[in-house]
Amino acid sequence: MAKKILITGGAGFIGHHMINYLLKNTDWEIVSLDRLDYSGNLNRIQDTLNDYKDNDKKRVRIVYHDLRAEINNILTSDLGEFNYIIHMAASSHVDRSITDPLSFVYDNVVATCNILNYARKLKKLERLIYFSTDEVFGPAPKNVLYKERDRYNSTNPYSATKAGGEELAVAFENSYKLPVYITHTMNVFGERQHPEKYIPMTIRKVRDKEVVTVHSDETKKIPGSRHYIHAEDVCDGCLFLLLNQKKIEQIKNDFGNAKCKKFNLVGPTEVNNLDLALKIAKSQNLELKYEMVDFHSSRPGHDLRYALDGNLMESLGWSPKIDLDKRISQVVEWSLKNERWLKV
Ligand SMILES: NC(=O)c1ccc[n+]([C@@H]2O[C@H](COP(=O)([O-])OP(=O)(O)OC[C@H]3O[C@@H](n4cnc5c(N)ncnc54)[C@H](O)[C@@H]3O)[C@@H](O)[C@H]2O)c1
Structure with missing residues (x-):
């Protein structure tokens, strides 16, 4: 019988890529659970499903639920068993x-507790992935790449609540033997991303010959940098974790047998925001008009550099397969052909 997976936040940017990736690469039954807020958009799933035959379309089920509330008995029996859960709703x-920090506590901590409580009642669950962020580590000084077990240092309520959700996931593995992995990933980009995010916004501004704002340090000379990663690569990394559990379970536990293994899913190369904007302009054969802005001190809570160490995943045999330049060209080309996803 085909495996069954629950994707929370399936109408979100990364969640809908996950659905697409699983449709393409598995025969699994997929349930998306989402409450469709300002960033959730069912049109993403609809757009994706257009490319599939009816048999595959039937493998996807959409469920509406706000995880601020627990998953009650009626919904539990309606959903049935799952082999896997990827918790992306946040x-x-x-x-x-x-x-509004408190609303983030509800969506990222309370909602995580609700999904973990639901998961521990399942009988066939083989793995839950709690999908977290590099931002839990805070800003990375030059030349520092954070490893999975480095200390956390949240600089904004978003990262603090994601870190809070992580600790709950660890506690559920310790207290209830819930099989959990945690992933940290950096800035994700790709098709159908929210148009206010840096990459779609830059594609649009370059196309419309507007000035692109590049976040930099106080001197306005050093642009911020990230290891941008395409959403499909992130999905590939998650599927790799789900399919290679036997191998992964052989990794020696670190830190006094700490439970709940953590994995950094890292983009192919670090790139600064100016070079990234230049790549986007080059992909459109257009000139980049830009202005460096001291974003860091004018907007506390935003960090100039994030950086993760991807060695653990590499040692297991996983790394992104396509380089950044190709991925950028792919997304620019797609966005220009599908302009409605660039509209703000
Ligand atoms: N986008 C990135 O660069 C990035 C990087 C690292 C980690 N992440 C993590 O990846 C996940 C997905 O991010 P995204 O960029 O796709 O975000 P997104 O905002 O596009 O999607 C989040 C989805 O979760 C849903 N959601 C939010 N609160 C909910 C609740 N209480 N109940 C049910 N559904 C709820 C929203 O409706 C939305 O569809 C998040 O957990 C985020 O923290 C994102």
Whole structure:
């Protein structure tokens, strides 16, 4: 019988890529659970499903639920058993977390507790992935790449609540033997991303010959940098973790037998925001008009550099297969052909 997977936040940017990736690469039954807020958009799933035959479309089920509330008995019996859960639902816009931190506690901590409580009642669950962020480590000084077990240092309520969700996941593995992995990933980009995010916004501004704002340090000379990773590579990394559990379970536990293994899913290369904007302009054969802005001190809670060490995943045999330049060209080309996803 085909395996069954629950994707929370399936109508979100990364969640819908996950659904697409699983449709393409498995025969699994897929359930998306989402509450469709300002960033959730069912049109993403609809757009994706257009490319599939009816048999595959039938493998996807959409369920509406706000995880601020527990998954009650009626919904539990309606959903049935799952082999896997990837918990991606979260409030993820940093600015909003600075304005309204409590709502992030509800969406990222309380909601995580609700999904973990639900998961521990399942009988066939082989693995739950708690999908976290590099931001839990805070800003990375030059030349530092954070490893999975480095200390956390949240600089905004978003990252603090994601770290809180992580600790709950660890506690559920310790207290209830819930099989959990945690992933940390950096800035993800790809098709159908929210148009306010840096990459779609830059594609649009370059196309419209507007000035692109590049976040930099106080001197306005050093641009911020990230290891950007394409959403499909992130999905590939998650599927790799689900399919290679036997191999992964042989990794020696570190830190006094700490439970709940953690994995950094890292983009192919670090790139600064100016070079990234230049790549986007080059892909469109257009000139980049830009302005460096001291974003860091004018907007506390935003960090200049994030950086993760991807050696653990590499040692297991996983790394992104396509280089950044190709991925950028792919997304620019797709976005220009599908302009409605660039509209703000
Ligand atoms: N986008 C990135 O660069 C990035 C990087 C690292 C980690 N992450 C993590 O990846 C996950 C997905 O991020 P994204 O960029 O796709 O975000 P997104 O905002 O596009 O999607 C999040 C989805 O979760 C849903 N959701 C939020 N609160 C919910 C609740 N209480 N109940 C049910 N559904 C709820 C929203 O409706 C939305 O569809 C998040 O957990 C985020 O923290 C994102």
